[in-house]
Amino acid sequence: MRKVKLYIAISLDGYIADENGQIEWLTGFPNPEKTDYGFADFIATTDTTLLGYKTYEHILQLAETYPHPEHTNYVFTRSERPAAPHVTFVQGADIPGFVQQLKSQSGKDIWLVGGGELNAVMLEHDLIDEITLHIMPVALGKGRPLFSGKAFEKRFKVVQTKVYASGAIESVMLPDRH
Numbered sequence: 001m002r003k004v005k006l007y008i009a010i011s012l013d014g015y016i017a018d019e020n021g022q023i024e025w026l027t028g029f030p031n032p033e034k035t036d037y038g039f040a041d042f043i044a045t046t047d048t049t050l051l052g053y054k055t056y057e058h059i060l061q062l063a064e065t066y067p068h069p070e071h072t073n074y075v076f077t078r079s080e081r082p083a084a085p086h087v088t089f090v091q092g093a094d095i096p097g098f099v100q101q102l103k104s105q106s107g108k109d110i111w112l113v114g115g116g117e118l119n120a121v122m123l124e125h126d127l128i129d130e131i132t133l134h135i136m137p138v139a140l141g142k143g144r145p146l147f148s149g150k151a152f153e154k155r156f157k158v159v160q161t162k163v164y165a166s167g168a169i170e171s172v173m174l175p176d177r178h
C-alpha cells in the first residue's frame with residue numbers, strides 16, 4: 001500500500017507558520033550549504049499531494065498557480081470553491097475514508113503537505129505513515145501548530161537524523177502503534 005508522508009518544517013517551539021500564516025522565518029533562514037533539505041529526492045517518491053485549504057491559499061500567495069502540476073493534488077475544504085488549475089477540491093468529505101481509498105490505489109507515495117488542521121485529522125486517524133521533520137533553530141512564540149485541533153497522544157520512533165550547517169535537525173519518524 002502506498003504511504004502517506006508528512007514532509008514539513010517547524011520552529012523550535014513547534015509552529016509551521018507564524019500567527020498570520022507567514023513563513024519568512026523559514027524561507028529566509030540562512031542556508032550556508034544551499035541544500036534543498038532532501039526535498040527533490042523526497043518529492044520524486046510521490047505523485048499525489050494533500051493540503052488543507054489555508055495552506056493552498058498561502059501557496060497561491062507565493063506562486064501564481066499550484067507548483068506541482070505533475071502531481072495529483074487534493075485540497076480539503078468545507079466550502080464550495082470554484083475550480084482552479086492543477087488541484088481538485090474535496091468538499092466536506094470524510095477525510096479518513098477518502099485517504100484510505102487513495103492509499104489502496106496503485107501509485108507512488110502521497111505527500112501530506114499540511115497544514116496543522118489537516119495534519120491533526122490525519123494523525124488522529126493513524127493515516128500518517130512517515131514524518132520527515134526539519135526543526136529550525138528559531139522560536140516564534142506564537143503561530144500555527146504542527147497539529148492543530150484536538151488533544152491526543154501518538155507515538156513515533158525516530159529512524160534517521162541529520163544535522164545541517166544551518167542548524168536544522170532532520171528527523172525521520174515512523175508511527176509506533178503499540
Ligand SMILES: NC(=O)c1ccc[n+]([C@@H]2O[C@H](COP(=O)([O-])OP(=O)(O)OC[C@H]3O[C@@H](n4cnc5c(N)ncnc54)[C@H](OP(=O)(O)O)[C@@H]3O)[C@@H](O)[C@H]2O)c1
Pocket residue numbers: 007008009010015016017020021022023026051052053054055056058059076077078079091092093095113114115116117118119121144145148
Ligand atoms: N512550515 C511548513 O513546512 C508548512 C507546511 C505546510 C503549511 N504551512 C503553513 O501552514 C499554514 C496553514 O495551516 P493551518 O493549520 O492554518 O490550516 P490548513 O490545515 O492548511 O487548512 C485548514 C483548512 O482546511 C480545511 N479543513 C480542515 N479540516 C477539514 C475537515 N475535517 N474537512 C474538510 N476540510 C477541512 C478547512 O478549509 P475551509 O476553511 O476552506 O473550509 C480549514 O480552514 C499556512 O500558513 C502555511 O504556510 C507551513
